[in-house]
Amino acid sequence: QGLRRTLARRTQPVRDALDRTIGAPMEERVKAVLDALENENGLFVIVQDIYPTETMRYAHLVFPAAQWGEMNLTSMNGERRLRLYEKFMDPPGEAQPDWKIMAMMANTLKKLYEAEGNSAMAQRFSGFDWETDEDVFIDSQNGNGDYKGVTYDMLRELGTNGVQLPVVKIEGGKPVGTVRTNADGKFGTPDGKARFIPAPWPGYPEIVQKLIDDPRYPYWVNNGRFNRVWQTMYDDTRKAFGMERLPLPLIEVNPQDAEKEGLQNGDLVELFNPYGTVTGIVQIVDSMRPGHLFMMFEHTKGWLNSITTPYVDPATNIPWYKGTRAGLRKVGRIADIADNLTFASYLEFG
Known part of the structure; x- marks a missing residue:
């Protein structure tokens, strides 16, 4: 209930600003929203989901999202097993995968900042020029070396078995995973030893x-x-x-x-x-x-x-x-x- 009350209170100034400017030029409506955000502690809420949710009741902007089965995606479970889940039907209406919605927003903002000559802000929204879901998967490898070099085709060949991360090498076009980590007794520390840090119990609060x-x-x-x-x-x-x-x-x-x-x-x-x-x-x-x-x-x-x-x-x-x-x-x-x-x-x- 507390969360509902807070959402209602923080989103109302923006809703009021939009209501006051119905029929006004877009620039005036945007200015009213920005004023509500800056001067009235307003909160602009964007919800991206596959059906109406509790939070969506307070949203000012809603993006219809695609779900599992309507897009290709990769997922990893607690066993560190990476699998490819392939699309088998189209999303309804204008629904899009999350990555595509984010890319559309980022690329639009980048162009707007470039048009203003604000190169610093435009740079913050660079790198979203993905064309496919696999582009996103490959791009994510730059921040995670656990599956470097793995492609969708490789994961297709592995089927539902997938591969257990981290991938140690690509051999014969197939990723070789790790069934059990640290099986050699070495850990990611300077001396290769595990660190056990005792923490005294302070008693009950x-x-x-x-x-x-x-x-x-x-x-x-x-x-x-x-x-x-x-x-x-x-x-x-x-x-x-x-x-x-x-x-x-x-x-x-x-x-x-x-x-x-x-x-x-x-x-x-x-x-x-x-x-x-x-x-x-x-x-x-x-x-x-x-x-x-x-x-x-x-x-x-x-x-x-x-x-x-x-x-x-x-x-x-x-x-x-x-x-x-x-x-x-x-x-x-x-x-x-x-x-x-x-x-x-x-x-x-x-």
Whole structure:
């Protein structure tokens, strides 16, 4: 909600400027927008996506983007395996691949700055003269030596197996990858040795220690992804089946804690602490330790961030998402939810 409010507030001056200058010459409209940006703390938002999103509601300019299957692209997974994914259909309407949209913008700005005689700014937008998606791939090799010399044709020959980076050489027209890095025991340091840097634990942050010491908040609330949904559910929310399958975030509870709290699978519970509350659906699992809860972080109907403390790591400025505690109280039970969801363990096989 805070992000929505900020976006609405920061984008409104630009929207007002555009509304005031409807029908005016383009130069006047641009001047009004620039004035809103400079003098009214306005924010000009450009969104590039394949369908309407939450952020698009606040956008002043929208570019329709192509997606997977509508363009050639390369991707690498956590195994360092680089693959080529080839286009098999055209993008709809005026949609274009991301690289082409960026190139069009950069080249247009370059020409405008050149026309003004501003060579310094024009230079900042040089180098976007790509003609194909492979041009972008080859260009990216200048900043990443892990796949230097690799071409689309080479990746086509490798098929879905791809090649594991870094590529150590091209042999017979085929890239030779690296199955396991540092297998020779040498690392990228002057003496070839790995560096292990001990870091003393400073203890719990004061703000978290207060929660630990308060008996009202007996549970650590861990969190992460659930494989039933993707990322922050930005795509799942568009599908009725996805939301019916998981109408609220799941909160995993140890059997001992469930018995103590009088909980069953499908019960609705509220987690609370001084920073907020969040409601979710109980799933009893023996994979959690007593005193520990696990909830999905990304559900649009209930965010872990509602009970995250304001503490941020001083070295990285990252919030301590996995370092919060909360109390738990049973809210009730909705039969339609409890009776139509599965609570079978996903950790058991066979």
